[in-house]
Amino acid sequence: MVTQEMLLEALEKARARMIGADGTPVLPGWDRKIQYHFTDIDEYWAMVVEDGRPQPVTREELDDPDIRLTMSAETFVGLMDKTLSGLVAMTTGKVKVKASMADMRKMQVFM
Amino acid sequence: MQPSNRFEIDELTPKFLDQPEHFNDWYFTVHFEHGGRPLLAKFSITEGNLLGQATHFTFSQDPLRLETEPDAVVLHRALNDIILAEENLPLEHSCTDDTVQVKMGSLTAFCQPQQQRIVFDKEGIKADLTFTPRGPILHWKHKAGAVCQVTDVTRVSGSESLSDVRGEITINGQTMPVVGRGLFEHVWFSALNFFEIRHMNWIYAHFDEFYMYICHCESITSESRPFHFETGEMYMVINDEFMPADSLEVTPEQWVFLQEARRFIPLENSVVVRAAQGTLRLKVRLAHYPLILRPPTRLEGLTVDNVPGWQSLFFDGPVTLEGKFTYKDGRVVPLKGGVGINEVIRMGAL
Numbered sequence: 001m002v003t004q005e006m007l008l009e010a011l012e013k014a015r016a017r018m019i020g021a022d023g024t025p026v027l028p029g030w031d032r033k034i035q036y037h038f039t040d041i042d043e044y045w046a047m048v049v050e051d052g053r054p055q056p057v058t059r060e061e062l063d064d065p066d067i068r069l070t071m072s073a074e075t076f077v078g079l080m081d082k083t084l085s086g087l088v089a090m091t092t093g094k095v096k097v098k099a100s101m102a103d104m105r106k107m108q109v110f111m
Numbered sequence: 112m113q114p115s116n117r118f119e120i121d122e123l124t125p126k127f128l129d130q131p132e133h134f135n136d137w138y139f140t141v142h143f144e145h146g147g148r149p150l151l152a153k154f155s156i157t158e159g160n161l162l163g164q165a166t167h168f169t170f171s172q173d174p175l176r177l178e179t180e181p182d183a184v185v186l187h188r189a190l191n192d193i194i195l196a197e198e199n200l201p202l203e204h205s206c207t208d209d210t211v212q213v214k215m216g217s218l219t220a221f222c223q224p225q226q227q228r229i230v231f232d233k234e235g236i237k238a239d240l241t242f243t244p245r246g247p248i249l250h251w252k253h254k255a256g257a258v259c260q261v262t263d264v265t266r267v268s269g270s271e272s273l274s275d276v277r278g279e280i281t282i283n284g285q286t287m288p289v290v291g292r293g294l295f296e297h298v299w300f301s302a303l304n305f306f307e308i309r310h311m312n313w314i315y316a317h318f319d320e321f322y323m324y325i326c327h328c329e330s331i332t333s334e335s336r337p338f339h340f341e342t343g344e345m346y347m348v349i350n351d352e353f354m355p356a357d358s359l360e361v362t363p364e365q366w367v368f369l370q371e372a373r374r375f376i377p378l379e380n381s382v383v384v385r386a387a388q389g390t391l392r393l394k395v396r397l398a399h400y401p402l403i404l405r406p407p408t409r410l411e412g413l414t415v416d417n418v419p420g421w422q423s424l425f426f427d428g429p430v431t432l433e434g435k436f437t438y439k440d441g442r443v444v445p446l447k448g449g450v451g452i453n454e455v456i457r458m459g460a461l
Binding site: 068070090091093095096097098099100101102104105 | 264304332406409414416419
């Protein structure tokens with residue numbers, strides 16, 4: 001069972017991966033709205049990225065996200081602590097992704 | 112650069128290990144006969160996070176199991192082929208002035224400029240094979256270390272050595288002397304976007320008189336524009352002629368339903384490669400069951416550029432080949448004893 005604390009910690013890991021060791025964005029110039037939907041707890045979380053810098057996550061459903069990620073909270077925590085690979089999660093249907101071709105590659109930074 | 116029968120030591124070393132994303136392979140195949148049957152053994156060490164860190168040993172011995180149904184020919188799994196894989200093992204490597212040694216799990220490759228050796232020992236299967244180039248080593252984009260833009264994002268460098276192979280393989284206590292032909296390859300890259308690829312054919316082929324490799328890839332850029340890539344090189348052994356490919360075409364002529372992947376794949380392709388010296392025309396036919404490099408995958412939950420549902424297929428198809436090379440002055444060289452591999456990637460909507 002994933003607690004709210006574990007979920008927030010995992011979301012912070014996703015944010016942290018967008019910032020390099022020197023404090024600069026890994027994806028400079030990247031502006032996107034990312035929507036997470038955790039199906040088991042039916043919660044929507046959002047992360048807005050401006051010029052590669054992720055803003056604090058908010059619990060909300062966006063009207064027009066650029067990237068939609070749908071999975072259970074448990075799967076998300078597994079992806080973030082690397083006990084589950086993204087490819088395995090995708091191929092076993094644990095994760096649904098809606099994104100552009102250009103964003104598919106960039107998502108590897110924070111997934 | 113003049114074609115050379117020797118590798119530069121730098122072509123053999125692991126590349127990009129300090130980069131956040133990287134891939135190296137050391138890939139060995141051998142086609143040989145034992146007991147009157149055509150056989151194929153493949154050994155590969157793949158390194159890095161772009162396509163996963165793994166070793167593979169495959170041994171193909173069954174002919175194709177084809178079943179003709181009213182509306183399609185169906186390809187069933189081979190019954191006696193052997194596939195052994197090891198995943199997520201560390202790469203150990205060392206380099207001296209004349210040897211690059213790479214080891215992962217049960218496979219160790221000793222790569223020297225003039226020859227390469229692969230040693231394998233796992234689950235009662237042993238192999239010790241030495242690869243010696245039949246002639247000039249072939250290179251992606253015609254130059255050692257040249258960087259090929261295969262897709263919008265993907266950059267590949269590599270060397271392909273069409274080799275005479277000697278040694279032995281022991282399976283279930285039976286030792287088979289190996290006198291055959293095969294490939295040693297080292298390919299490396301630090302950027303790959305697999306999702307850009309729609310269609311890729313990489314083929315190497317040995318004939319008694321000739322050898323070659325080609326690669327053709329069609330992909331989509333991040334702006335959804337088509338992106339075309341092709342490269343290849345040929346060598347006419349009997350005339351000592353090195354022939355970079357000017358253009359190439361790979362066209363499916365017959366299809367077969369690959370039951371394991373729930374989709375059709377080419378059973379036979381025609382290949383045309385044009386060079387300054389003349390034109391190569393081949394029929395390339397699947398000879399053994401495909402060596403599946405990644406499980407055929409349905410990505411039902413993936414929506415890319417508003418297209419929902421995708422599937423991917425990635426395999427090495429062992430092939431036999433027949434054909435001829437026609438020089439521009441009208442001379443024709445019939446090509447005999449054709450064996451090779453057709454590596455296939457397909458990525459598309461479900």
